[in-house]
């Protein structure tokens with residue numbers, strides 16, 4: 001008997017529209033990840049990190065009371081060795097995913113610079129110059145394309161250099177860099193760290209858990225300060241650095257009377273091309289000739305986040321919403337590129353009229369039509385796919401269930417924009433935010449990231465944690481499906497969330513003109529949190545390195561190996577990180593100790609796993625308050641600024657407002 005059958009009314013998703021659609025799917029006997037999660041329990045041995053299948057003498061499963069001390073695989077590997085190796089392999093896989101995406105972005109930039117990708121231009125020349133400055137590419141008196149070519153070539157070195165260090169290591173605070181050097185974890189390049197991680201975890205190589213995890217840290221740092229950061233920056237250069245933009249979220253974004261084209265996955269390049277072509281008069285006319293009023297572009301997961309951040313394209317939400325989106329029966333065509341795409345979509349599409357199209361040369365899915373995208377003939381491919389969607393529109397069956405739920409939201413917060421909004425283009429800084437933290441108006445900052453997960457009430461833990469944090473004056477920066485969860489709950493608006501925010505945070509948000517949850521982009525854009533933390537350290541008044549800031553990372557519903565890589569690069573950069581759900585290293589006390597106590601001492605960051613949302617919150621507040629104490633900041637007192645707010649004299653209020661330029665251009 002499944003969990004939901006045992007517990008009538010058990011919610012599968014915190015999103016009410018998702019629940020209604022899932023109820024309808026149950027009546028129609030259409031299965032989703034929620035049903036599969038109920039039927040398929042995780043292996044209790046593998047789930048905890050106690051199973052090794054790194055050679056064909058195994059799998060070796062080390063269980064029993066004394067497994068930590070006495071358990072051995074056929075080769076003699078101990079439980080801590082096996083658990084550490086599994087962890088390192090997850091980090092390597094997550095790093096590969098982000099970084100292979102980054103490599104394609106570099107190759108696209110190179111193709112644009114060499115005039116081989118005529119459908120793309122460099123949209124943010126200022127950012128290109130900024131990036132060139134950071135990595136030492138000369139800009140003075142040079143053509144944009146010449147600079148772009150050198151930037152692309154310099155970043156290609158970050159994939160294949162055998163000695164030295166990643167270009168962006170120098171971007172981190174000096175003290176953070178020194179810690180990495182001291183502990184031997186400064187990454188040389190991306191590919192070498194991944195390859196070495198796989199080599200060292202192969203049978204009979206590295207067996208020391210701490211030494212293994214050291215390579216895990218080095219690999220994860222290659223992800224954060226390499227793959228993710230390179231990808232974010234090149235995407236900004238090519239398609240524009242995000243600025244706040246209005247959008248909408250949840251299943252009501254699909255239109256009954258228009259052709260619905262949905263982008264899903266992670267890579268922005270094809271989705272950007274679709275944004276360019278969907279409004280072309282010939283295509284709109286063609287749609288009308290088939291009985292539609294127009295063409296509606298929407299998204300899922302992180303490809304959605306990419307085009308939402310830059311164009312306000314609406315999103316149907318994150319990972320667990322992908323099948324539910326198709327269940328609406330309104331998806332005429334869904335294009336998918338890479339990562340977090342459920343293979344079940346191919347079969348599901350066949351149950352409806354929907355067409356699933358795989359566009360990456362790297363991914364095919366049974367049941368999908370494969371139309372590989374190539375940046376050399378991008379618009380041609382995009383138009384072909386939009387026509388396929390239009391041709392499919394007349395096949396749509398009358399909806400048995402129609403969901404109108406949608407929420408307004410604001411996305412588009414980049415490091416550059418956050419700096420600008422705190423002082424304008426010429427005197428932008430992080431001073432107002434640092435001051436607000438120092439004064440205790442803002443208790444601290446939490447990065448709310450990571451996936452949503454059908455093994456819990458999907459998006460529910462994100463929602464709960466987000467609300468509890470802002471009530472207690474914690475500013476949230478969110479990415480990936482964390483942003484999807486908040487957006488589809490209606491939390492990404494200044495109005496809705498400001499009603500919930502604590503008085504100190506509310507005051508700061510009102511003065512600066514920001515929501516208390518800032519949507520920073522896709523999961524690859526967690527790199528924006530690293531650069532924001534670096535800018536805050538440089539601003540002064542808080543910690544002079546990333547470690548020691550009143551800041552925590554939380555991924556309450558994580559499931560992907562990419563999330564593991566992200567969690568480790570945050571921990572190694574100095575941010576204590578708390579993941580929800582069970583620990584994948586819980587089998588070994590030693591590995592758990594290294595990733596918490598030892599990393600905290602070395603890097604001022606740690607990676608915890610805690611299934612109880614209340615405990616996640618308690619740990620987060622504890623880290624934040626202890627960091628405040630160590631920095632000798634004013635003790636955070638709940639409600640203190642609320643009381644003052646009533647009594648606050650005009651001079652104090654003007655002073656606060658003077659520090660921050662009122663927000664412009666997005667209507668609040």
Ligand code: SF4
Pocket residue numbers: 052053054055056057058059060072073074075076077082203204
């Ligand atoms: Fe078993 Fe060792 Fe092979 Fe792992 S590497 S499966 S522990 S024999």
Ligand code: MSK
Pocket residue numbers: 266301302318319339340449450451452479480481482522523524559560562563
């Ligand atoms: S999509 S990695 S489920 S955040 Fe970036 Fe979401 Fe997690 Fe995939």
